[in-house]
Amino acid sequence: MAIAPSLSWRQPLGYLGKISLPWRVTIGYLAWMLVLPIVALFGKAITAQPSEFWRIATSPIALSAYEVTFVTALGSALVNGLFGTLIAWVLVRYSFPGKRLIDAIVDLPFALPTAVAGLTLATVYSPKGWIGGLLAPFGVKIAFTRVGVAIAMLFISLPFVVRTVQPVLSEMERELEEAAWSLGASKIQTFLRVTLPPLLPAILTGVALGFSRAVGEYGSTVMIASNTPFKDLIAPVLIFQQLEQYNIVGATVIGTVLLLISFVLLLLINLLQAWGRRYAN
Amino acid sequence: MPTNSSTLSSSTLSTSESAKPWAQWVMIAIAIGYLALVLLLPAVNVFYQALAKGVGPFLTHFAEADMQTAIGLTLFVAFIVVPLNTVFGLFAAWAIARHPFRGKPIVISILDLPFSISPVVAGLMMVLLYGQQGWLSPILQFINFKVIFAVPGIVLATAFVTLPFVAREVIPVLEEVGTDEEEAARTLGANNWQIFWNVTLPNIRWGLLYGVLLTNARAMGEFGAVSVVAGNIARKTQTLSLFVEDSYKQYATGAAFSASVLLGALGLLTLILKEILERKTHRKTA
Numbered sequence: 001m002a003i004a005p006s007l008s009w010r011q012p013l014g015y016l017g018k019i020s021l022p023w024r025v026t027i028g029y030l031a032w033m034l035v036l037p038i039v040a041l042f043g044k045a046i047t048a049q050p051s052e053f054w055r056i057a058t059s060p061i062a063l064s065a066y067e068v069t070f071v072t073a074l075g076s077a078l079v080n081g082l083f084g085t086l087i088a089w090v091l092v093r094y095s096f097p098g099k100r101l102i103d104a105i106v107d108l109p110f111a112l113p114t115a116v117a118g119l120t121l122a123t124v125y126s127p128k129g130w131i132g133g134l135l136a137p138f139g140v141k142i143a144f145t146r147v148g149v150a151i152a153m154l155f156i157s158l159p160f161v162v163r164t165v166q167p168v169l170s171e172m173e174r175e176l177e178e179a180a181w182s183l184g185a186s187k188i189q190t191f192l193r194v195t196l197p198p199l200l201p202a203i204l205t206g207v208a209l210g211f212s213r214a215v216g217e218y219g220s221t222v223m224i225a226s227n228t229p230f231k232d233l234i235a236p237v238l239i240f241q242q243l244e245q246y247n248i249v250g251a252t253v254i255g256t257v258l259l260l261i262s263f264v265l266l267l268l269i270n271l272l273q274a275w276g277r278r279y280a281n
Numbered sequence: 282m283p284t285n286s287s288t289l290s291s292s293t294l295s296t297s298e299s300a301k302p303w304a305q306w307v308m309i310a311i312a313i314g315y316l317a318l319v320l321l322l323p324a325v326n327v328f329y330q331a332l333a334k335g336v337g338p339f340l341t342h343f344a345e346a347d348m349q350t351a352i353g354l355t356l357f358v359a360f361i362v363v364p365l366n367t368v369f370g371l372f373a374a375w376a377i378a379r380h381p382f383r384g385k386p387i388v389i390s391i392l393d394l395p396f397s398i399s400p401v402v403a404g405l406m407m408v409l410l411y412g413q414q415g416w417l418s419p420i421l422q423f424i425n426f427k428v429i430f431a432v433p434g435i436v437l438a439t440a441f442v443t444l445p446f447v448a449r450e451v452i453p454v455l456e457e458v459g460t461d462e463e464e465a466a467r468t469l470g471a472n473n474w475q476i477f478w479n480v481t482l483p484n485i486r487w488g489l490l491y492g493v494l495l496t497n498a499r500a501m502g503e504f505g506a507v508s509v510v511a512g513n514i515a516r517k518t519q520t521l522s523l524f525v526e527d528s529y530k531q532y533a534t535g536a537a538f539s540a541s542v543l544l545g546a547l548g549l550l551t552l553i554l555k556e557i558l559e560r561k562t563h564r565k566t567a
Contacts, residue, residue: 113502216399
């Protein structure tokens, strides 16, 4: 295994002509593992007639699945935008017993496999479960409804907001807030005019990351939902069902729509992060 | 303003805040309450449900052949995927961090794609590439190698979803460490391999371990992508995550929760090691 020397002092054309081993491995592996599968998806999608593609992509069941997926994911991401910021605030600004533990627990959704998350959420929020059982007498059903999908999405998207807001908040200079207070601003004015603006790019980045993750989520949502079309069927589950029925074209079309949306979201997240860096400098 | 007075004033600030502690405590209570509802109660529930009928019934599930095969397959997949993506991640991190070039943010975005692609779509891509009507099926049929609905498909799908972790953790560490020590080693006559083994690797070891840890957690727990390519044939292509879902669907809740305890323990272990590594590297990132 040869490691290329740092090439910073060489002419750029020099290393374009002679690609080093790390680059060859990187490009080769990315081409095989990542680019080829994506090309295969698009390649399959363009074999469908444009009218056929449009018909499947906008069929009533697909439209309803997009609606359930995107509206629920957006709602969950926004709720986490609020609570995630609050949790980050509490973890950075206050001290209380068990703080380290709470801080570690925030990462649980990154570490717990989604099938387990789905299973336990479906149990806890079922009419016989710890939380679902408390709500059942009031006629509130969570598991096997769209609210259940929202709960699963809350679970998996929570760490994103906390972990993007936390570092920004802890590096923030508190002198600015003091200055605002000494100039006579109220606590609420200080928060809205001084503290919040530099946090906003981080909060929005976290919300976008959480939203992106929630839109694609399958494991936890498929287990807590009843997966009934037009009710709580989400787009990833629809793709799965199409595949189970050997409808490859149907799965490909909806998969392509989801993939294109992930590209747009990735671009948006990059723009938000660039905006955040401007604040940092 | 001298630095001394700023530390002084921030301590007076916190005392002025603790003059109204109820607002603080309300916010702390809301934060903990929300975490309890969404994360903590569900996590505790995994262990409660598994052990609710006692330790005996819990343990008998591990004697079942299907469960043992699922554990074996899960370990096998991680055994292949984690080293593969670790080696790739090291190469990619080196290539990206050690070479100045213009399109760097674009390359990093491409590397990040598996994070934003739905696991089901990732599985679908594997079916379109390696499946019966897939692009590569003529070659695969010629060499009589089955990928989809078989173990190789699970390995490929898992490798896809865990591809960015190592590179993403190592790139910032490599950039932070800089090239001074490596260049010093080179002037002293070390070859590439010696530089990597004796200088670079010790510098990036905690970041690398962190990336490996995340890769392993995801590789052992991946569900969506694996679910698409596995076809879920018990004892042949059933990983632990698939076993959990399958048992749940067949109302074998006891078995589902017993398997979940294993995966939950993996999650807890990952969290603990993550904390330790974060302390080693003195940082806190997602």
